[in-house]
Amino acid sequence: MVERPNGIIPSRLAEVRELLRQNEVDALLVSQPENRGYLSGFTGSTGWLLISAERALFAADFRYYEQVELECPDFELVKLPFGGGFTDVLAAMVQQTGVRRLGFEADHATFANVQDWSKAAPDCEWMASKGLVTGLRAVKDASEIAAIRAAVKLGDEALAAALAQARPGMTELELAWLIESTMRTHGAEAAAFEILVSCGPNGARPHARAGETRLVAGEPIVIDMGARLGHYNSDLTRTVCLGQPNNPDKFWTIYNTVLRAQLAAEAALRPGITGKAADAVARDLIGEAGFGDYFGHGLGHGVGLAVHEEPRLSRLNESPLAPGNVVTVEPGIYLPGWGGVRIEDMAVITENGVEILTTAPKEPII
Ligand code: ZN
Ligand code: ZN
Numbered sequence: 001m002v003e004r005p006n007g008i009i010p011s012r013l014a015e016v017r018e019l020l021r022q023n024e025v026d027a028l029l030v031s032q033p034e035n036r037g038y039l040s041g042f043t044g045s046t047g048w049l050l051i052s053a054e055r056a057l058f059a060a061d062f063r064y065y066e067q068v069e070l071e072c073p074d075f076e077l078v079k080l081p082f083g084g085g086f087t088d089v090l091a092a093m094v095q096q097t098g099v100r101r102l103g104f105e106a107d108h109a110t111f112a113n114v115q116d117w118s119k120a121a122p123d124c125e126w127m128a129s130k131g132l133v134t135g136l137r138a139v140k141d142a143s144e145i146a147a148i149r150a151a152v153k154l155g156d157e158a159l160a161a162a163l164a165q166a167r168p169g170m171t172e173l174e175l176a177w178l179i180e181s182t183m184r185t186h187g188a189e190a191a192a193f194e195i196l197v198s199c200g201p202n203g204a205r206p207h208a209r210a211g212e213t214r215l216v217a218g219e220p221i222v223i224d225m226g227a228r229l230g231h232y233n234s235d236l237t238r239t240v241c242l243g244q245p246n247n248p249d250k251f252w253t254i255y256n257t258v259l260r261a262q263l264a265a266e267a268a269l270r271p272g273i274t275g276k277a278a279d280a281v282a283r284d285l286i287g288e289a290g291f292g293d294y295f296g297h298g299l300g301h302g303v304g305l306a307v308h309e310e311p312r313l314s315r316l317n318e319s320p321l322a323p324g325n326v327v328t329v330e331p332g333i334y335l336p337g338w339g340g341v342r343i344e345d346m347a348v349i350t351e352n353g354v355e356i357l358t359t360a361p362k363e364p365i366i
Helices: 008-022 033-040 062-071 087-097 111-120 132-137 142-163 172-185 200-204 248-268 275-288
Strands: 027-030 048-052 056-060 076-079 101-105 125-129 196-199 221-225 227-229 236-240 300-302 309-313 326-329 332-335 339-342 345-349 354-356
Touching: 008 027, 008 033, 008 048, 008 132, 027 033, 027 132, 033 048, 033 132, 048 087, 056 062, 056 087, 062 076, 076 087, 087 111, 101 111, 101 132, 111 125, 132 309, 142 172, 142 221, 142 227, 142 236, 142 326, 142 345, 172 196, 172 221, 196 200, 196 339, 200 221, 200 332, 200 339, 221 339, 236 339, 248 275, 248 326, 248 332, 248 339, 248 345, 248 354, 275 309, 309 326
Parallel strands: 027 101, 056 076, 101 125
Antiparallel strands: 027 048, 048 056, 196 221, 221 236, 300 309, 300 326, 326 345, 332 339, 345 354
């Protein structure tokens, strides 16, 4: 496990406070789980942060009193009463900090949350805030990149070990479990997400869940998996064939088109390129090959404490990439009735260009 460097939480708090100042908000109420962990160091699953210019409060229930004291020395613990809820302490927290304009995470809090909170603290002006902490999380520091690198390595090794045991006749679910159990015996805390294994025509659905379908020799098998290690995630897709492909012309045309698109997009990554432009590199190449209608998702997404986070490599992101962004590059072609090919790597944007973190081989025949 990679240690969090000393002073990182105070420096993240300083960044949030600068953003609060710029947005003319007195404080931010943080309820989104990964944002809460990022800003406080807390690894539990329930709690609320109230961060103002001077104060940093952590509201927790009885289960987490001790954990907050241990993990979050930069925060003052506010104890929820036994059996009580966050709204029982919110008014007192607002009073302690003297805040009036209070930001909440509009992309996480529910409508019911905001109704309850504004009823508990009616004198506050509740301001919808979006993307403030996720924007900070998009740029990883050296310790985060080290953690992600370790998760990627573990995922790569576990996939290789599991594929060495993959055989025709196994079900998709059996292969998914083999991959997951191999990751866990290699030291993963968890699978980063439900592992997808889809054989033959099932692979035409980009996010088909593994089922009882048996693996067939010569059919494309799409495997999408990731490991969680040190609270950070990896994300890896490979498309493989057990033995030579049944329809070699079609398989190699599609496989090589996806691979060329992926390599071209990876080579184009650098600080300053927009998510949209990176997406276009792969999309144009797949379009020129005649498969533009069969690549219906974005090229990639950020990965960190969450499997899907900022920045997106898609038509919708016109912002430039920056050093420290960690993204996936995962073009795919999906043909109904035949199957799919997707190849996914993870990459970190560096000062001068890009480093591909994934080392899993791309030779599909096993
Ligand atoms: Zn994936
Ligand atoms: Zn992905």
